[in-house]
Amino acid sequence: MRDTDESRDDADRRTERRHVRYDPDATDRPSELLVRAVADAAGVDPLELDPLFRTVDPDVLDEFVAAGALPDVDGQVSFTYEGYRVTVHPSGLFGLEPAE
């Protein structure tokens, strides 16, 4: 990853398309992972983002991902949050790309 080059930070990382995968063994919830991923992409602290609840109920999102462990859960949800098009697969895979 060229993320190591600190000098080419902001503009670059903001336009990048990225994926993060939720680790079911993590202590964080899927929604917390998402918030951190968006904050990371935008180069800000998670507390500077608009509350995720205003876009989607984090508890519902967490349940959606938790249900991915069931064999017959399919489909995906997507929404726009803080300038990013977010796609959530029930498998715990999050896709982020700049909206518009």
Add this chain to the structure above:
Amino acid sequence: MPDDTSDGGDEETPAPFDADSAEGSGRPIGDLFETVSDRRARYVLAHLESLSVDVVDLEDVAEYVAQRERAAERETESNPSDDSVGQGSGDDAGSGVDVERHCHRVAVALHHNHLPKLDAVAVLDYDPRSRTLRYWGDVRVATVLDLLEASENR
């Protein structure tokens, strides 16, 4: 008007939620219960109930909640089987860095989930820009907290 009240074993009929139209602020008490079923939300409200000021910073609340969580964790750790220890690990709350990180995690969860949710059920006002919240006291909250605490301590 649906008048099919006493249909016997018909589980499909959604029971009219009378509790929802509880007097007062016009917000469904069921929503309040659901929100408060989360432990963090309960800690937040317990803290606000204990304060005499009505405007509080997010950081302040997060610190309190994180502290309660660590205390609860310590309790469950020391409770099972070994009542002979007595003291020994009096303050193993972890390093300052861990505590700080825990606080921040709690703050993030409160900011993105619990506080806007409590705002939505009209228990408090949360301003995410200034990260301050305003609480004006709520009899329903005090009652619900008492009930939950009583059932927890059984």
